[in-house]
Amino acid sequence: MEPRPAPTILLIHPGGLLPVAGGGAARAWALVDHLRASGTRVELVTTDHGDLNEALRARVDRLWLQPQTRTQMLQRTMAPPSLPLRLRKLVRNAITLAARLRRRLQPKPAAGAVCAFERQRNRALEELAGLAACRSRPLAAIATFVWMAPALDRMPPGTLRLLDTIDVQHPRRERAAAAGGCLDHLDLSREDEIRELTRADVLLAIQPEEKALLEQLLPDRPVCLVGHAVAIQPAAAPAADPPELLFVGQLYDPNVLGLRQFLGQVWPRLRARVPSCRLNVCGRVVEAFRGRRIDGVRWRGLVPDLGPFYERARIVVNPVPYGSGLKIKNVEALARGKCLVTTPAGVVGLADLPDGACHVVELAAMADRIAMLLADPAALAATEQAALAYCRDRFSAPVVYRDLLALLDAQRQPD
């Protein structure tokens, strides 16, 4: 008997996969790596990543790239890799600026003429996904984010259509407004979101609360819980002095708002109590603080590897004022056995979190709690152990992907 060919999964992702600058990309790669490790072919449909296309290609079985935009093409032609890096960056930035300026000078459609969902849609990527599916005949297609859902309409008959929601979008705008944030670009109504979600045969929820919400929104649609899988890698113990803190975040409103509040309300008090402590800020969130100099804060920006920063950090902070879905950075910190100090909004999605696995405090009490932890290595160590245990229990790959793999297996053997 001939062995059955490996099943193919088509992953449709709207872009920003490399460099890994946010939770969405980290989640996608975790899924890709696990599926491939379990013997599944993974084909990726995404936008052009420029110089990183080859790196993308190396991580999947087949890559489908949306043709470049005019600006990207121009950047590639005018700033080839043969140019010195500085000059290349200069030219690229100039082209980006010119493109932005051109867009700004163009007449704008009347307000409300094009709804948020339509703005987020990427029709070219939808078409490409359809084409890829026709050529590859995948067992299943997974679209990430609700605005990629229309791509699922283009799947051929017989392909299982999965939508990885990552977030339930429609409550986010109100939630942000209530916390003083702004996610106005996400003005998706409940009805519109339901309509889009019904394009999928199965919905993937990132955490149990959202699973329940999705089941409530679409009672006739199966919802599968697929959290975020991480490798449990306890980091080495950091040097005692100077104590370092870490904040990781992409350029995203809750991160910016949270860090601003942390630096305004928490950091001066903490420095007053522990003058030697330092804060490393990694990720694109630093772009919102460009030019700001604060004692003890080091703006690291996008780094190729967070490992050394985790190793040096005694405490990882996540002061976000609001949020939904699951904070991937929390899961990553816990998986490295780090003591996490966060706000109540920061632990959204971490279900059944035992006491002691992390410290959940309001911003007003955060400085005291951090100072206390820095002064009490035993408490710190206990938190770290509890965090690792929780992570092992909840976020190891076999646990996270169990239901999804069962679903795919059932699709493979319809009998």
Added chain:
Amino acid sequence: MTPTPGRGAPYLFTRRMKTVTQPRRKLPVIIAIGDFAGGVTSWAQRLRRACENHPRLRIMLMNCSPAGGRVIPFDLEAPTREAAALALARHAPAVIVPNFVFDLYPVAAEQIAAGHDLRLIGYCRADSAREYYDPLAFYEPLVSRFVAVSPRCAERLAVRLPHRAGEIATLPTGVNHPPALARAYRRDPIRLIYAGRVVQHQKRVLDFVPLVQELLARGIDFVFDIVGDGRQFDELRAALALVPHGGRVQLHGRLAPDLMDRVWADHDVFLQTSDFEGTSNSMLESMAQGAVPVLTHTESGLDGIIEPGVNGFVVPVGDMAAMADAIGLLVAQPILLERVGRAAWQTAGRFSIERYVEHFARIVEQAWGAPPRLWPPGRPLEPPEPFFGLRLGGGPHAAPPDSRPPRVRRVPPPASLDVPSRRLLIMFPSPRRGGAEDYTLTIGAAAAAAGWPVHAAFPRRSATESLLADFEASGVRCEPLEFCDIPNPGGIDPRRRRFTRTLRLLNRLRPDCVLLQLCGIRYGLESLLALAWRRVPALVVFQLVREDQPIGPLRRRLYAWARGRGLRTVAVSEANRALLARQFRMDPTDILLIPNGTAIPPAEPPDRRLALRQQLAAQLDLPAEARLLLTVGRLDHQKGHDLLIPAIPHILARHPDARFLWAGEGPLRPQLEQLARDYGVADAIRFLGQREDIPDLLRAADLYLFPTRFEGQPFSLLEAMAHGLPAVTTRASGIAEVVEHMRHALLCRVDDVRDLREAVIWALDHPDRMAAMAREARLRVEDFSESRMIAMTLAALARAPHSSNSRGAA
């Protein structure tokens, strides 16, 4: 050394093949032509002469016209199909170039089937669907290699035959190019020449009459020799006799091609007034002898050859004032005449016959090296209607485009219309024909029928050829006006030129009122400003307004200024009106609403519909029980065909008998064909191309699919409803004003594959419900009748205040 044999394996062992493979045996190349004046004839003779000593090619000219005056010697006579069959059989193995003798294809197919070793090279010699693209697409299975005489022709042929795109070579003609230019230029008088077919279709020879008038009016000293023959020879002579040119214009009849080089050298300027070309043979011949080409702007044949002002001059089609201006310039500046003439000679050096022979020989070898091509079994060899071209057997030419019966019926003036007669000018900048352009035809025909003097001004393109014929058949006089915003091979004309062209036209025609039809708010601004400048009362009908394409403040101010000078904005639907009001920031009540309308045909008896259905299924080689899902519209992004393709596999999974018929042409056709192949549904879709029997298709189909993304008020949907055809469409723009979901038709969201898929499946699942909706829709469309649209439009035009520019006022 063994010469390369043909790749057709079965022929390796035949006696005939052995003869071919003998060394030094020349390969006969049979070129079919007619015995009449024209570029193809002189090309063929030149090629034969250039190949006399060619080691491989033996050119044989085959005369396919009935016996007549012999200006050039022929090698073969084949005036009938029988004679052609005999000639091919006798000279096989050979390569055949049928040119415009399309009857030769079936003859060759029979000879190939009988075992004769023949290859065919399909030449596309003009940018015309009826004359070349259609026949070549039909006989494509027989053709081993295609040759297009311009990149434009190659591109358009490739659109028709995407799977053969790699086998289309671009090769303009080859001419005798003297190594040095020894000639004199004169300007007192300047010597003008036209040589070629004396026909109105394509060559527009009757434009020479206003040209001569313009030259005389400018006091230009000239002589003008017209060399050639053709259907309009007598007509042209008679028309010129009415112009007091004092013997400056001479019609010479046909001359032997051998004499032409001398004739070109004795003239200073070559004139050409064509509205379409491939790459003009006469143009290159004359340039090779240093004559300055002054030509009309054709989409094909100028790009990459003529650089206006450097090696020639280009004017809009029909604009004889501009052509006279160019000649006047050459007379005024003798240095320019010589400089441009020499540049023309240099340019023609790229097209020497020696180079041509090299390329031609390579193409012949490629054709010969390809396997023989058999006609697909079971497919009819004869087209439904004979193609335009030279017929074997002495039969007449198939009706050329300028003499075929009009597609549009004459529209009687509405009975209720009691409006005074006005001089009406209809303008639209569109380079193609669609529902919006047919709307202008309807209005023009109705106004003409009501006794109004009507002119229509629009760009001349091959795609507007049929519109021109239909306008003229309806009693509307057509004026070429290049004011198109859509790029053509020559690029977009500068705004200033579009403005002045419109002004010039208005000065000449002096209309009382103007109907300017625009397919978008970004189009036709210059003409609109010209109308306002002249204070000509005009209705500006916006057939299409897009929300996502806003206009800037400057344009908005210009429109406001124009409105203050007698321009009235017209919307075709409420949605359209609201959008216009938002875009122009004006009060919606200031916008006149004239909904689009359609003629309502009498109800068709079911047996007639059934007969038409069976006929169509047979014609398209579809099973009789297939369910025919028709879509009519240009193949471009707007119409949403690409949304239908991903839905088709799902529809077929439930209704395997569904077949999708797409009538219309457009730039997206190759992509759509490829997409259909990718989705594995190519067999379920029939691309019908541009059809003139849309009403019959509407009667024959089972369901009308219209997945459009944005519209004004689509005529094609109204037409489908009027024909009682159940419809599935989208909620785009004004559609929801006409159609109520589940009452008149099924409406789905715009740009939504799933909605569309589910709606079509539902419609196919519920034919009775759809039939009931179609009956309701037919009643509904009576509110959108053509007579109402005409009456409202003419009444609005009649109400317009008198123009200070009009003849009446003058």
